[in-house]
Amino acid sequence: xxxxxxxxxxxxxxxxxxxxxxxxxxxxxxxxxxxxxxxxxxxxxxxxxxxxxxxxxxxxxxxxxxxxxxxxxxxxxxxxxxxxxxxxxxxxxxxxxxxxxxxxxxxxxxxxxxxxxxxxxxxxxxxxxxxxxxxxxxxxxxxxxxxxxxxxxxxxxxxxxxxxxxxxxxxxxxxxxxxxxxxxxxxxxxxxxxxxxxxxxxxxxxxxxxxxxxxxxxxxxxxxxxxxxxxxxxxxxxxxxxxxxxxxxxxxxxxxxxxxxxxxxxxxxxxxxxxxxxxxxxxxxxxxxxxxxxxxx
Amino acid sequence: xxxxxxxxxxxxxxxxxxxxxxxxxxxxxxxxxxxxxxxxxxxxxxxxxxxxxxxxxxxxxxxxxxxxxxxxxxxxxxxxxxxxxxxxxxxxxxxxxxxxxxxxxxxxxxxxxxxxxxxxxxxxxxxxxxxxxxxxxxxxxxxxxxxxxxxxxxxxxxxxxxxxxxxxxxxxxxxxxxxxxxxxxxxxxxxxxxxxxxxxxxxxxxxxxxxxxxxxxxxxxxxxxxxxxxxxxxxxxxxxxxxxxxxxxxxxxxxxxxxxxxxxxxxxxxxxxxxxxxxxxxxxxxxxxxxxx
Numbered sequence: 001x002x003x004x005x006x007x008x009x010x011x012x013x014x015x016x017x018x019x020x021x022x023x024x025x026x027x028x029x030x031x032x033x034x035x036x037x038x039x040x041x042x043x044x045x046x047x048x049x050x051x052x053x054x055x056x057x058x059x060x061x062x063x064x065x066x067x068x069x070x071x072x073x074x075x076x077x078x079x080x081x082x083x084x085x086x087x088x089x090x091x092x093x094x095x096x097x098x099x100x101x102x103x104x105x106x107x108x109x110x111x112x113x114x115x116x117x118x119x120x121x122x123x124x125x126x127x128x129x130x131x132x133x134x135x136x137x138x139x140x141x142x143x144x145x146x147x148x149x150x151x152x153x154x155x156x157x158x159x160x161x162x163x164x165x166x167x168x169x170x171x172x173x174x175x176x177x178x179x180x181x182x183x184x185x186x187x188x189x190x191x192x193x194x195x196x197x198x199x200x201x202x203x204x205x206x207x208x209x210x211x212x213x214x215x216x217x218x219x220x221x222x223x224x225x226x227x228x229x230x231x232x233x234x235x236x237x238x239x240x241x242x243x244x245x246x247x248x249x250x251x252x253x254x255x256x257x258x259x260x261x262x263x264x265x266x267x268x269x270x271x272x273x274x275x276x277x278x279x280x281x282x283x284x285x286x287x288x289x290x291x292x293x294x295x296x297x
Numbered sequence: 298x299x300x301x302x303x304x305x306x307x308x309x310x311x312x313x314x315x316x317x318x319x320x321x322x323x324x325x326x327x328x329x330x331x332x333x334x335x336x337x338x339x340x341x342x343x344x345x346x347x348x349x350x351x352x353x354x355x356x357x358x359x360x361x362x363x364x365x366x367x368x369x370x371x372x373x374x375x376x377x378x379x380x381x382x383x384x385x386x387x388x389x390x391x392x393x394x395x396x397x398x399x400x401x402x403x404x405x406x407x408x409x410x411x412x413x414x415x416x417x418x419x420x421x422x423x424x425x426x427x428x429x430x431x432x433x434x435x436x437x438x439x440x441x442x443x444x445x446x447x448x449x450x451x452x453x454x455x456x457x458x459x460x461x462x463x464x465x466x467x468x469x470x471x472x473x474x475x476x477x478x479x480x481x482x483x484x485x486x487x488x489x490x491x492x493x494x495x496x497x498x499x500x501x502x503x504x505x506x507x508x509x510x511x512x513x514x515x516x517x518x519x520x521x522x523x524x525x526x527x528x529x530x531x532x533x534x535x536x537x538x539x540x541x542x543x544x545x546x547x548x549x550x551x552x553x554x555x556x557x558x559x560x561x562x563x564x565x566x567x568x569x570x571x572x573x574x575x576x577x578x579x580x581x582x583x584x585x586x587x588x589x590x
Contacts, residue, residue, distance in 0.1 A: 036389055037400045044404050044465065050428055051418045064426045067435035106314075114315030123308040132316060136323040138578075142523050142546045143571040146553035146563045147326035147333065167322040170315045200307050229411035231526050232546075236554055247413040251530060254417055261421050268414045275409045283402055286409065290470040 048272070055079050055265035063261060079266035083253070086263055089270060091242070092249035095161060096228055096271075099245055102165045103227035104220050110170035111219055112212070115178025116204050120190060133172040141167075142232070149236055163237045164245065168226065174219045177292055181215035182208055218289040221282050228275060246271045327571075333564035340558035351565035361566065363541065364548040365573075367453060367528075371544065372521040372577075374457040375464075379517040380510055382461070383468035388498070390469070391476050401473070405466035412463065416530030419459045420446065423531075446531060449541040456527040456542075464520075468513050475509040476502070515581045519574055525550070545570055 056075040057063050083089050117123075118130055148167055149158065157163040185208060193203045209216070231247045238244055244252065250267050279286055334351055338344040355361050390401050407415060422428050423445035430442040445455045479502055487497045525546040528536065534551075536543030543551070549570065553563025 030394065033389065033392070033394065040386065040389070041400060041403055044407055044462070047418045047422055047462075048406065048410075050422065054421065064431075066431050068428055068431045110314040110318065113311045117308040117311035121303065121308040121311070123303075123305070126308070129312055129316065132319060132324065136319045138575060139323055139327045140519075140523055140571065140574050142525065142549065143567040143574070144323065144326040144330055146549065146558070146560060146567060147329040148322060149554065150329065150560070151322065151326055166318070170318040172315075172319050172323070175315050175319075200303060200311070204311070225409060229409075229413075231411065231413050232550070236550065247411050250413050250417060254420070254530075261424075264417055265421065268417050272410045272414045275411075276406070279402075279406070279409045283405075286405065287401075287470050290467060291474045 051265045051268055054261055055269050057262055059262070079262045080270070083263045083266045083270075086256075087249055087253050087267075088242075089246075089249060089253075089267055092244050092246045093270060095243060096246040099161055099164050099234075100224045100227040102161075103169060104223045106165070106169035107171060107174050107223040108216055108220050111174035111178045112209060112216065113204070114170065114175045115180075116182050116208055118175070118179045119182035120185075120203070120208065121200060133175050136172045137176075145233065145236055148233075152237055158237055159239050159243060161243060161245075164230075164234050165227070167233065168223075168230075171223070173293065174223070177215055177219060178212065180292075181212040185211050214285075214288070215292075217282065217285045218292065221278065221285045222289050222293070224278065225275060225286075330564045330567050330571075333560050334568045336561045336564075338560040338564075340556055340560060343561070347561065351562050354562065355565055355569065360540065360543065360548060364543050364545045365569075367542060368522050368524060368545040370453065371457060371460075371524050372518050374454070375460050375521045376514055376518050378461045379464050379468055380514050383465050383513070384472050384506070384510070386465060386469040387472035387476055388502075391473065401469075404469060407463045408466045410463075412526040413530065415459060415463050416527060419455070419462075420531055423455055447538070449538050452532045452537045452542050453528070456524070456531050459527045459531065460521065460524065464517060468517070471513060472506065472509060475506055479505040511581065511584075515578065518577055518581065522574055522577060523570070545573075 050070075053070060053072055054063055056077070056079070057069075057072040058074055058076045058078060061069070061073055063069075114129075114133070118126060118133075152158045152163040152166075155163075157166070189207055189211075190203060193207055198206070229247065230245075231251070234245045234248050235251075238248060241249075241252065250264075250271055253267050254264050335346060335348060336344050337347045337350070386404060390397055390404070424430070425442040425444065425446070429445070430439065433439045434442070443451065445451050483501045483505070484497055487501050492500065523546055524544050528542055528544050529547060532542045536547050536551075545566065549563050549566045552559050552566065
C-alpha cells in the first residue's frame with residue numbers, strides 16, 4: 001500500500017492563524033489521531049489478546065473474576081496440552097494443512113492454466129469458456145451446497161478430505177484474476193517466443209508464469225486462507241470426527257467442553273496462529289488481493 | 298513471421314481442469330438444485346416430480362418466513378455500519394504517520410481469522426460471565442448480566458456485531474485503495490478556496506468515493522443475506538431459542554442435510570436464496586445506474 005497518496009500536512013499558504021498557533025493545532029490533531037488509532041487497535045486486536053490471555057491461565061486461576069484479570073497470574077502452556085487430550089487437535093490441524101495445501105497447489109496451477117488460455121490463446125469457443133466462469137460467480141455456494149453433497153456422494157467421496165478440497169480447487173475468481181494478470185503482459189514478448197518456435201506450454205511456463213508471480217502469490221495466499229478458515233462446507237461433507245478439519249473440530253470442542261473456556265481459547269489460538277504468521281509474512285499480497293478481488297467480485 | 302501452428306485442442310487442454318471443476322462442482326449442482334426443487338426427493342429415496350408443491354409448502358411454512366425475515370434483517374443491520382465505519386477507518390489510517398502500517402495491518406487481523414475462531418472469541422466475550430458483562434458490572438452499570446447469547450433479539454444483534462467487527466478491515470482496505478485515486482488537485486484547489494477538513498471531506502472526498510460506497514454496500518449486502526456461521530456459532534445449530542434466530546442458509550442446512558434430509562424442499566429454499574441474492578445484486582446495480590443519470 002506504499003503507493004497510496006498521502007495528503008501533504010496542512011502547509012497551505014492561506015492557512016489561518018499565526019505559525020505557532022497552527023503548529024500547536026497540528027500537534028493536538030496528531031495526538032488525537034493516535035488516540036483514535038489506539039482505541040480502534042483495542043477494539044480489533046483486544047479480543048484476540050483476551051483469548052490468548054485466557055488460554056494461558058492455569059486451572060487454579062479464576063477466569064470469571066470481577067473485575068476481570070487481564071493478564072494470567074502464572075502463565076502456563078498447560079491448556080495447550082490439555083486440549084490435545086480432550087480432542088485430537090493436532091490431527092485436525094494436520095487435516096486442515098493437507099486440505100489447504102492441496103487447495104493452494106490446485107488453484108495456482110489450474111487457475112493459471114485456464115487464465116492463460118483465456119488471455120493469450122485465440123480459439124473458437126473462448127467466449128463460451130469465459131461465460132462459464134463468469135456465470136459460476138453468480139451462483140452462491142450456499143444455494144448449491146446440498147446438491148454438491150449429492151455429487152460427492154455419487155462419486156463415493158462424502159466424508160473424505162478430497163471432497164472438502166474439490167469444489168474450491170479451481171475457483172472461477174482466481175481464473176479471472178490470472179487472466180487479467182496475463183492480459184497485462186506485453187504482446188511483443190509472446191510474439192518473439194512464437195518466432196523462436198516455443199509452443200503454448202513453453203510460453204506458459206517460461207514466460208507467462210514468471211511474469212505473473214505477484215498475482216500467483218495473491219491466489220496462493222487467499223486459497224490458503226479460504227481453505228484453512230472454511231466452515232460450512234466441511235461441516236456438511238464431513239461426518240467422521242477423524243476427518244475433521246480445525247474449524248469443525250473447534251466448534252465440536254465448544255459443544256463438548258463449553259465449561260472450560262481455557263481449552264476453547266487454546267484451540268482457537270492454535271487455529272489462528274498459522275494465519276497470523278502467513279499474514280505478517282505476506283501482508284502486501286493480502287491487501288493487493290482485497291483490491292483486485294473487490295474490483296472483480 | 299513464422300507462426301507455430303497451434304493444434305485446435307491445445308487451449309482446451311489448458312482449460313480442462315478449470316472447466317471440469319466449475320461445471321462439475323458449480324453449474325451442474327446448480328441445475329440439479331433447480332430440478333430437485335420440483336420433486337419430493339429425500340436423502341433416502343423418493344424423487345418424483347411434484348410440480349410447484351415445494352413452493353406452495355414454502356409460502357405456508359412459518360419457519361421459512363422467520364428465516365427470510367432474519368436474513369433480510371441481517372442485511373438491514375450490517376450494511377449501514379459496514380459502509381460507514383470502514384470509510385472512517387480508512388480516513389483515519391490514510392495519512393502517513395509513523396507506525397501507520399502497523400495499525401493498518403493490525404486492523405486487518407479479524408479478516409484473516411476463521412469465522413469459527415471469531416465466533417468462539419465473541420461467544421466467550423459476550424457470555425453472561427464473560428469480559429463484556431464483567432466490565433459493565435465492575436463499572437457499576439449493571440446489576441444483572443445482559444443476556445447477549447440467550448435472548449432471541451440480542452443474539453441476532455450480537456451476530457451482527459461479530460459480522461461488522463470481522464468485516465471492518467476488509468472494507469477499510471477497499472476504501473483506502475479508492476482514497477488513493479481521489480485527485481490531489483481537487484483537494485489543493487478546495488484548500489486554496491479556504492475549505493476546511495470537513496468541507497473537503499463532504500465536497501471532494503465523499504463524492505469521489507460514491508462508487509466505492511455502492512460497491513461496499515453491494516458486497517456486504519449479498520454476504521449478509523447469506524449469513525450462516527455467525528448465527529450458527531453464537532446461537533447454536535438450532536438457531537437460538539425455539540429456532541427464532543434461524544437464517545435462510547441455516548434452514549437450508551437443517552432441512553437438506555443428515556439422513557432425514559429433504560432434498561426437494563431444501564432445493565426449493567436454495568432456489569429462493571439464489572433468486573433473492575441475484576435480485577439484490579440487480580437492484581443495487583440498477584439503483585447505482587439511476588443515480589448516475
